[in-house]
Amino acid sequence: MIIELNEITKTYPGCESPAVKDVSFGVEAGEVLTLLGPSGCGKTTLLRLIAGLERPDSGQIIIRDQEVASSKSWIAPEKREIGMVFQDYALFPHLSVVKNIAFGLKNKSKEEIQEILELVGLKGYGNKNPAELSGGQQQRVALARALVRDPVVVLLDEPFSNLDMNLREKMRRDVTRIIRQSGTTAIFVTHDQKEALSISDRIVVMNEGQVEQQGTPREIYELPHTNFVASFVGQSNIMEGTIGTDEESVITELGTFPCQHTHGKAAGEKVTISVRPDSFELDSQGSIQGEIEDILYKGETIDAVLNVANDEINQSLLVHIHPEVKVKNGDQLSFRILPHFVAVIGK
Ligand SMILES: Nc1ncnc2c1ncn2[C@@H]1O[C@H](COP(=O)(O)OP(=O)(O)OP(=O)(O)O)[C@@H](O)[C@H]1O
Numbered sequence: 001m002i003i004e005l006n007e008i009t010k011t012y013p014g015c016e017s018p019a020v021k022d023v024s025f026g027v028e029a030g031e032v033l034t035l036l037g038p039s040g041c042g043k044t045t046l047l048r049l050i051a052g053l054e055r056p057d058s059g060q061i062i063i064r065d066q067e068v069a070s071s072k073s074w075i076a077p078e079k080r081e082i083g084m085v086f087q088d089y090a091l092f093p094h095l096s097v098v099k100n101i102a103f104g105l106k107n108k109s110k111e112e113i114q115e116i117l118e119l120v121g122l123k124g125y126g127n128k129n130p131a132e133l134s135g136g137q138q139q140r141v142a143l144a145r146a147l148v149r150d151p152v153v154v155l156l157d158e159p160f161s162n163l164d165m166n167l168r169e170k171m172r173r174d175v176t177r178i179i180r181q182s183g184t185t186a187i188f189v190t191h192d193q194k195e196a197l198s199i200s201d202r203i204v205v206m207n208e209g210q211v212e213q214q215g216t217p218r219e220i221y222e223l224p225h226t227n228f229v230a231s232f233v234g235q236s237n238i239m240e241g242t243i244g245t246d247e248e249s250v251i252t253e254l255g256t257f258p259c260q261h262t263h264g265k266a267a268g269e270k271v272t273i274s275v276r277p278d279s280f281e282l283d284s285q286g287s288i289q290g291e292i293e294d295i296l297y298k299g300e301t302i303d304a305v306l307n308v309a310n311d312e313i314n315q316s317l318l319v320h321i322h323p324e325v326k327v328k329n330g331d332q333l334s335f336r337i338l339p340h341f342v343a344v345i346g347k
């Protein structure tokens with residue numbers, strides 16, 4: 001591990017509850033790790049703690065085998081060799097691109113600056129001022145400025161949130177490619193689950209200052225440990241049920257659901273399951289029948305709310321329907337359930 005946080009807690013002065021509480025995670029060299037969670041869950045606070053801009057109340061931070069923060073030690077931010085890319089890029093408006101990148105640097109040659117310009121795709125832009133560049137180009141200048149210092153880790157706080165949607169997609173790809181090419185370790189912060197799933201080697205999901213789950217994007221999406229993770233990362237229907245006798249299905253009020261991930265639970269055990277909207281497939285013979293009560297056309301899919309009601313139950317489910325299907329409110333439709341995205345919540 002190149003960075004390790006052990007049981008980090010931080011309460012800001014005058015605040016009753018901690019901004020982060022007992023947070024532990026590690027980052028491997030060369031890894032792209034994302035801190036994902038809703039507004040106010042403590043993501044920026046964690047970056048500031050790693051950078052040395054805040055001191056933890058308790059716990060320990062280790063960077064490259066050196067304890068940089070604990071009850072016994074403290075290494076100043078400027079000695080931690082950490083690069084930061086801020087949301088607003090924080091470029092000097094009156095300095096050229098090259099001067100922005102080289103600001104305060106003594107040990108880099110002109111050639112090395114040109115190499116980094118090339119890496120971020122801005123060869124030939126060195127003499128322009130930031131105001132002459134697009135948002136995405138300015139962001140790459142900010143990234144170059146961080147990378148040219150050969151940081152142990154580069155911290156990026158919501159780096160794409162100022163960009164329009166198309167540019168954001170492109171910059172996600174460009175920035176992660178540049179970071180991977182340079183071999184730098186990176187910690188991204190985002191509250192956008194799609195972004196986290198697409199750019200990360202590993203994700204740490206945060207909620208109210210605590211870690212809910214950490215794992216690869218696939219583990220987080222397919223095997224949520226908590227209801228929070230199931231509904232925050234992607235969309236999910238959360239239901240109660242019991243494990244079926246075959247131990248590969250879950251019996252719910254709506255019928256028996258084939259379930260790929262039962263975590264070895266025994267038949268008859270009560271469980272909570274997460275059923276992704278993609279688990280439903282239109283099928284006239286399907287066992288889940290209901291009335292469409294709301295539709296949201298999204299281009300690549302249709303988000304529909306299906307109301308399943310009879311004498312005993314009245315439950316709404318979120319289902320995805322292929323956009324080619326002409327569907328409207330009030331339609332009676334049947335679905336079958338695919339096991340892929342049905343998982344018992346827990347470990
Ligand atoms: N300087 C500060 N003084 C007091 N409280 C703070 C300070 N900075 C943050 N907080 C509080 O700490 C908690 C965590 O804040 P933080 O900025 O780390 O959240 P975040 O996950 O980055 O949120 P966002 O997605 O909105 O940026 C919040 O409740 C916030 O109000």
Ligand SMILES: [Mg+2]
Pocket residue numbers: 043044045
């Ligand atoms: Mg923040």
